[in-house]
Amino acid sequence: MAKAKPTKKKAKPAADKAKKPLRAKAKAAPSLDSQIASLDRQLLKLIQDRAKLVKKAAKSDHSVGELNLAATLDEQTISELVESSRGPLSRRSVRAVFRELSSGCRSLVRELRIAFLGPEYSYSHLAAMHRFGQSVEFVPVGSIPAVFEEINRGHSDFGIVPVENSTDGRIADTLDMFTRLPVRVCGEVEIEIHHTLLGKCPRTEVREVYSRPQALSQCRNWLAKHLPGARMIEVTSTSTAAQLAKEKPGAAAIASLQAGVHYALDILAEQIEDNPSNTTRFAVIGEQSSPPTGNDRTAMLFQVEHRPGALAEAMNIFKRNRLNLTWIESFPIPGTQRGYIFFVEMEGHEQDLRLRRAINALGSKALRLEILGSFPASPVAERPED
Numbered sequence: 576m577a578k579a580k581p582t583k584k585k586a587k588p589a590a591d592k593a594k595k596p597l598r599a600k601a602k603a604a605p606s607l608d609s610q611i612a613s614l615d616r617q618l619l620k621l622i623q624d625r626a627k628l629v630k631k632a633a634k635s636d637h638s639v640g641e642l643n644l645a646a647t648l649d650e651q652t653i654s655e656l657v658e659s660s661r662g663p664l665s666r667r668s669v670r671a672v673f674r675e676l677s678s679g680c681r682s683l684v685r686e687l688r689i690a691f692l693g694p695e696y697s698y699s700h701l702a703a704m705h706r707f708g709q710s711v712e713f714v715p716v717g718s719i720p721a722v723f724e725e726i727n728r729g730h731s732d733f734g735i736v737p738v739e740n741s742t743d744g745r746i747a748d749t750l751d752m753f754t755r756l757p758v759r760v761c762g763e764v765e766i767e768i769h770h771t772l773l774g775k776c777p778r779t780e781v782r783e784v785y786s787r788p789q790a791l792s793q794c795r796n797w798l799a800k801h802l803p804g805a806r807m808i809e810v811t812s813t814s815t816a817a818q819l820a821k822e823k824p825g826a827a828a829i830a831s832l833q834a835g836v837h838y839a840l841d842i843l844a845e846q847i848e849d850n851p852s853n854t855t856r857f858a859v860i861g862e863q864s865s866p867p868t869g870n871d872r873t874a875m876l877f878q879v880e881h882r883p884g885a886l887a888e889a890m891n892i893f894k895r896n897r898l899n900l901t902w903i904e905s906f907p908i909p910g911t912q913r914g915y916i917f918f919v920e921m922e923g924h925e926q927d928l929r930l931r932r933a934i935n936a937l938g939s940k941a942l943r944l945e946i947l948g949s950f951p952a953s954p955v956a957e958r959p960e961d
Contacts, residue, residue: 622676629680653677654954678708690714690725690734694814696834702764702857703735717811719748726860727756734860735764739902741854742793749858750906753876753947754916760874760948762859770794770848773840774820774827781805781843785816786829794829797847802827864925864948871924872901874947877937878908878916886917889940896933898923916943924949 605613653673660669681687689707691699693715703713714731716722725731737746752758770790774781781802784791788809791798798807805827810816816828817838827843828834835842858874865871879885893900902920923930925946938944 625676626680626683630683633684654951674705674708675710678710681708682710687711687733688714688725688731690716690722690731692716692719692722692736692812694812694818696817696831696837697812697814698766698768698831698855699735699737699812699857700814701831701833702737702766702855705766706735706762706764706857706859707733719746720752723752723756723758723860726758726862729862732861733761734758735857736860737789738763738856738858739904740768740789740793740856741852742848742850743789745904745906746789747906750904750918753918754906754908757945758860759862759864760858760950761861761863761865762950763856763872763953764859765854765856765953768793768848768853768855769832769846770829770853771832771835771842772827772844772847773817773830773835773838774843775840776825776827778802778827778843780825781827782825783808783823784827784829785810785819786813787811787816790816790829793849793853794847796849797844801844801847859950864946865950867924867926867949868951870952871922871949872920872952873923873925873930873949874902874918874920875934876916876918876943876945876947877941878914878943879941881913885940889917889937892933892936892940893919893921896929896936898929898933918947922952 653670656673657666657670660666687707689703689711691697691703691713693700695713695715697715700713700715714725716725719736722734722736726734736749736752738749739745770786770793772778772781772784778801782804783806784798784802785808786794790813791807791809798805810819813828813830814834817830817834817840820826820828820840821838828840829847832842832845834840877889879889899922900919901922902918904918905915906918908914908916921930925931925934926949934944934946
């Protein structure tokens, strides 16, 4: 019996092939926009989860939680997070994100009142925003002594006062108030200071330049070269100068770039400070010191007898206890001749054994000794954030 010949399958027309559904391809990857949106939703949930934990922690131990949130723990944690960041975001950007997150969570426990030398967008205001974020109640006052009074009377939780500038040295008003009122140093902020010439007229028409004495001093060489005919007028703050420059024809101000934006002034010149590494260190003042962090400094003031060797004996106490001094200033005592109070700052916390020994030894020799406070050491901020 003959075998049947196998039949050849006829090739289907190309049109038929086109009608056949193609094998499903792998699921398309989500677009970059959708990936970002997904991450945003995750971040929002994590932020709210953190806020809930902060409230829970504050309720479980209100006094400890509030102190940590207000004074030290957040700054220390933020610094550690910033140091561990590997990009691509800059450390400044990472710090700004966590600073505002910390500030917002802290406000759930209690909104803090922060006093500073105003008006708004003075360098003290910028330092306060850098330290506490913007979820606080800012209290601008008219003078450095008024900041101390706000704290001493319990009207504000913390204050920001300038202590020293890398160009002009100590801030006398601040040191004087430390001798008068029992406030404590509980933190520090050090920021780069870049001065901007601001006004509503061309630079060639500037006849008066307003600013704080320190700002005018820090720009004196630039002013002598570029505005030799202008009159320098001292005012209480750089923000006050910006207000005057906005109102007076032919007036300019030396202030922060942020003040120029706030008061709608034109930039006539940027970074006019004579020292490109110009920085100002601010003290955070309050009612108590900060708890130890392992990277602390302690500030104190003392007065010794006016006799040969008295100061050397006092300073030798720090040497014997192997304490590294990071700052020392002498300040004349009002109403005396050759009488001085000495301000010193050193590495370590006032609870440390070596520091306690030094304090006891110095107390037996000094006519006056006051511990101004212990606080975490802070890095220099690249520049004030907006």
